[in-house]
């Protein structure tokens with residue numbers, strides 16, 4: 222029998238029990254849908270993390286106060302204040318293979334410019350920050366070392382903030398005045414746009430001011446929240462981490478028995494943890510996918526066995542007019558395959574829709590890869606063949622005369 | 629008197645055929661040593677009481693079932709040595725089987741039912757349709773090709789089944805009580821069709837019946853009892869002349885059919 226005939230016969234048989242066929246497909250639909258969705262979310266998250274590492278720079282080292290042991294946070298009293306501005310200059314001066322070191326402290330505040338106002342993140346740092354973060358200025362200029370020393374009331378706006386505070390004129394931002402916590406700042410520049418960090422956080426939603434100004438005028442802190450250090454090359458990162466640790470222990474007068482009152486983290490390691498987390502989620506969804514595919518397969522096997530029993534006389538008649546065992550086998554195999562494949566196609570559609578929905582509603586980064594679509598379809602078809610084989614074999618092994626007499 | 633027969637070969641040559649269902653004390657000996665020869669072109673009726681083994685015999689002849697012992701040569705070839713696939717091929721191309729209960733696929737049109745054996749023979753679509761339409765036309769069902777079995781009368785359904793049995797040009801037609809579910813008018817119709825196929829198309833027919841008025845249409849009557857053949861006579865000896873008088877002549881029958 223030709224494939225076209227086989228497909229038509231299978232399609233007719235499935236249409237005859239349309240409701241039953243759809244219910245049978247449900248397991249496959251959910252399974253394939255889960256395959257597509259999990260892979261879209263997994264690939265998306267991974268790509269986002271990689272993009273983030275890219276935008277932060279793989280050579281970046283972050284120093285935060287407190288001894289943060291693996292996973293847990295154990296902050297002794299006062300350790301939050303352990304990092305000082307002098308530590309930054311010492312690192313830049315004394316640690317070899319450092320391209321730049323910059324402090325970064327952060328607070329949130331309302332920024333007002335004329336009639337417009339915008340709630341955003343205010344960062345305090347030094348000019349070295351543009352090098353360390355590899356983040357140039359698009360318009361105007363960054364503030365200078367001199368302005369840091371003078372605690373000048375100057376600000377550099379992230380592109381999102383600039384657009385929201387000065388929507389009408391693009392050139393209007395530089396030179397304008399903004400008010401942060403009742404302190405007037407002069408805008409000296411606008412940062413280049415970095416875009417989404419990949420997890421829905423807009424990196425351009427920021428205002429950067431001299432660290433000294435932030436400490437004196439906005440937060441009143443004398444310590445810094447973090448120090449960003451960039452190694453000269455990716456290979457230099459471990460050496461820089463070691464030297465920095467030794468230098469800081471020395472500067473903080475820690476005895477051999479005292480633990481670090483800071484922790485040095487390589488940004489690649491931090492992101493590795495996030496990748497691992499997203500991989501766990503992906504694995505979980507993949508597990509659901511496998512389970513539903515197996516359940517779907519058992520459903521198909523069950524329905525095909527019922528179908529073979531119901532159509533025993535038909536099988537007998539087909540054999541009586543010349544169908545060989547393998548013709549019957551093929552007929553039922555194609556039927557199971559059609560059932561699974563149609564379920565697979567519907568599952569792919571639902572999986573893509575779910576992934577897009579997650580991206581739209583929860584702002585998850587999703588990427589529906591062609592590979593996942595192929596994988597989804599192939600696994601559905603495979604389930605059809607594997608679970609359809611036993612019922613088809615049973616049908617093919619029937620004795621013609623016994624089948625014909627079956628009531 | 630005997631009609632002249634074409635060729636000397638036996639189309640069907642059965643020797644000492646037995647068929648036992650089950651084993652031990654509950655075993656049923658449905659056939660207990662049956663021997664029968666049929667030439668190409670004959671029209672044989674098989675009669676006998678219920679349970680005498682007629683259907684069992686027909687199933688063996690139709691390659692639907694295997695005998696327990698004995699020899700069955702179909703056109704000179706020993707059937708008991710054939711593989712399952714070869715038996716399927718024999719059912720497909722060499723034997724047409726007609727059942728009492730028609731056995732049509734219920735959700736398929738008359739045309740598709742006739743196409744069925746050709747599907748398994750790998751006949752191309754165009755040829756399939758052409759042959760199926762021609763056969764249905766011959767059966768007087770040209771108008772009903774696209775009807776489903778449920779939309780046809782019993783007689784019409786049986787004619788679709790006969791068209792299906794002839795689809796691959798089988799020279800042998802086996803019919804197990806083909807008129808058992810039909811009224812007398814439809815029965816006469818089917819029997820006239822059988823006789824026409826036998827006389828005009830030279831198709832060999834073996835037909836099982838309980839009814840002597842049906843056996844009267846044949847040329848030769850074989851009688852079964854308890855799994856054995858107890859009689860094998862020409863129709864003129866087996867069926868009384870008064871009954872045979874009820875069978876219309878070829879010309880009259882064709883008149884009816886036209």
Ligand SMILES: Nc1ncnc2c1ncn2[C@@H]1O[C@H](COP(=O)(O)OP(=O)(O)OP(=O)(O)O)[C@@H](O)[C@H]1O
Nearest residue numbers: 649650656657658677678679680681682683684685
């Ligand atoms: N599948 C089977 N299993 C066991 N016994 C069977 C089977 N088929 C037939 N028989 C037995 O074999 C014997 C012959 O049956 P068969 O159907 O050949 O008779 P028959 O002459 O066709 O009868 P009828 O005129 O009623 O159709 C019967 O005793 C029957 O009970």
Ligand SMILES: [Mg+2]
Nearest residue numbers: 682683684804
């Ligand atoms: Mg019978």
